[in-house]
Amino acid sequence: MTRQPGTGVRELRTAADLLRTLESGCYTLPELYQLAERAGLADRADGRRIIQDGQEQYKRRIRSALQSLRRQGRARQDDDQSAAWLIEGTTARPRRALLLWLPGDPGQAELVLGAAATVLAQADEPIDLIVADPPYALGRGEHRSAYRRTYGRDHSQVLGGYIDVDPAAYADWTAEWIAAAGAALRPGGYLAVITGGQQAARVQVAAEDIAGLTYVNSIAVKRPFGLYSTRRYVHAHHRVTLMTRGPLDSPQRVFDRPTEMPRGRTGQIYAVDVWTDIPDERRPGLLRYDNALHPALVSRLVRSTTRRGDLVCDPFLGSGTTLVTCLSEGRRFLGGDLNPEALRFAMGRVLAEIIPALRPAVEQLALFDAHEVPA
Ligand SMILES: C[S@@+](CC[C@H](N)C(=O)[O-])C[C@H]1O[C@@H](n2cnc3c(N)ncnc32)[C@H](O)[C@@H]1O
Incomplete structure (x- = not known):
């Protein structure tokens, strides 16, 4: 993986680069739940409802749980803290993926294998x-x-x-x-x-x-x-x-x-x-x-x-x-897409190449404030 000096952009050259990017930039639901429990988020009055599947408002809840964790610095530490995909399935075969992007979570995006x-x-x-x-x-x-x-x-x-x-x-x-x-x-x-x-x-x-x-x-x-x-x-x-x-x-x-x-x-x-x-x-x-x-x-x-x-x-x-x-x-x-490789490639490209390139503009101009997700 080659870094573009001064931009935070990492170029995906090989399948191994893609795998590394996905492993550091994806959270599965069980992983998110464990992190939320450790951070005390799951013990609040509304308890497990915060991130459990099948709830009304499910997507908003899991996005805000991960957002809180990242704001508190309790999410996994990697070298690019501004974005992550929350996945159902595995990084080898994601079935569904939601993008979480700080600050302000401007880019609401969902991918589905189907x-x-x-x-x-x-x-x-x-x-x-x-x-x-x-x-x-x-x-x-x-x-x-x-x-x-x-x-x-x-x-x-x-x-x-x-x-x-x-x-x-x-x-x-x-x-x-x-x-x-x-x-x-x-x-x-x-x-x-x-x-x-x-x-x-x-x-x-x-x-x-x-x-x-x-x-x-x-x-x-x-x-x-x-x-x-x-x-x-x-x-x-x-x-x-x-x-x-x-x-x-x-x-x-x-x-x-x-x-x-x-x-x-x-x-x-x-x-x-x-x-x-x-x-x-x-x-x-x-x-x-x-x-x-x-x-x-x-x-x-x-x-x-x-x-x-x-x-x-x-x-x-x-x-x-x-x-x-x-x-x-x-x-x-x-x-x-029906091809899991398409989802993986698109997810990795966003994390390594796209968000690091867009981040300075988003941070400086606060371009996307209108789309902030309620906590
Ligand atoms: C022409 S490519 C899309 C390329 C895309 N516009 C891009 O810029 O990268 C068509 C895609 O459709 C996917 N595909 C084929 N049949 C499909 C189906 N029934 N439902 C969803 N995706 C399908 C293929 O796996 C392939 O990734």
Whole structure:
């Protein structure tokens, strides 16, 4: 693990770095309970209720128990006291994880190991934006797959376990999770689905016909390196299919034009649906997760369609690009993936690379005071 001088940022280079980061930055529920007992928190009048599972307000209670412990300096001492994940399961296979981040606990984030349709159906409240980057049904992860033959990438620093979809089942599978997405959105909320051109049509039809959503935009995002082919045009863009729940003219629908987009002659923002400025995501020499998006793409979607404090869900978490964006942009986050390695990578990345980098801004500007969790 390499430290970036003066920043507190630790780079994750190997699977061992990831394991070390998770072991020092995660608490299991039994561990938390023991710590709370030792600190006398569990002996108060409301006793064990403080952190017991199955209670109403369960999440808030366990977050505030850990927060109290950390404030009192009674939590485990490690070299970065500002954030921890509270997990159900183990660091090898987390089933659910809640982020606790001091000071002020600005970044409310929850990760769940599970299928997209289930995670969406279990959301605690209506969701403002769902960012979904589902697998492309190209046989990723399989030996001799079309994907591997075509891209031939070095996978030695790529975490495994990526789950793809059977191409023959893609239509039904898409219909199932998109129906759950439509039901989970608040009126005026958005579904943004990132696919290749081939799958975009199916996504739009499922969103309109099955989930009853309204078409907003189809955004072409140029890929710096297209998928080379000689017998048809080179695939050189991603598609973002942007849908909303309810009519286009709903006053509940947020749309803020991103300020970094091109300007017209009079200086007004010209927010076009062709994006040519998004780089490929690269982590040279670092541990990676397959097929990650660049944060600039997700950040633009999040900033234009939600406000601070809104709830964003990414049911195909992968490396956690949407999680990282939400922490940076002050949005609450719910994420899910079927692959435990995706949860582990996203959790480790947040602890080692993201929060140490964001902390100075949060501490100096008190950016997120509005989201402080009540004790
Ligand atoms: C294209 S990747 C997401 C990459 C992510 N946007 C990023 O930037 O890192 C798709 C992810 O969906 C996961 N996945 C596949 N089937 C799933 C399902 N039914 N429910 C939830 N996740 C699934 C895969 O394991 C993979 O991590």
